Amino acid sequence: CITNYKDTNGTIDYSLTNHTVKFIQKKLNFDFCLFNATGRMVPLIPIDLNVTLNTNVCTVCLATYNDINDFFLQVARDNKNGVCMDIVDTMNYTRLLWSKIYECKRHDPDYMAIIGISFFIPTIVCVFYVTALFKEKRLPPHSTTAAIVGARRWLWSNPNE
Secondary structure (H helix, E strand, O other): OEEEEEEEOOEEEEEEOHHHHHHHHHHHHHHHHHHHHHOOOOOOOOOOOOOOOOHHHHHHOHHHHHHHHHHHHHHHHHOOOOOOHHHHHHHHHHHHHHHHHOOOOOOOOOHHHHHHHHHHHHHHHHHHHHHHHHHOOOOOOOOHHHHHHHHHHHHHOOOOO
16 A cells, blocks of 8 residues: 655655555545435444435445446456555445445346246246157057068069069
8 A cells, every 4th residue: 555665763754556546536436425325424333323224325326336346356456465455444344335334236137037947948848748748649550570571572682573
């Protein structure tokens, strides 16, 4: 998070990394969005029971949440040495706010369609085979010896006759 750290006679000079500054800006944008949607400051304690649910937050602040979340994932991918713990803690708190406090959830694909298709196709196959079993036309049995005898006559027959 910090670069160029210097302690000169008790005076500490430092600067933040570029990705830390961008992350803080994206977090502030997200906090402002929450404030504009709810009219309240972001709670400092993660489990603030006084927060009234506002489903408007989920739609209004989705873009800013996705922005900060995508940026965090990109920083985590790009930094081989890991991500600053302050950023990780802030992102964990942001995710806790989003999912637990405001109950905004990602909408997973509808698995009912997949389950329905997984049930429907084998059912159709079973119905087809059961129907075929009861509707099949039984042919009269043929003698296999007659077929063999006929084949032998043909094999030993004279093609000139």
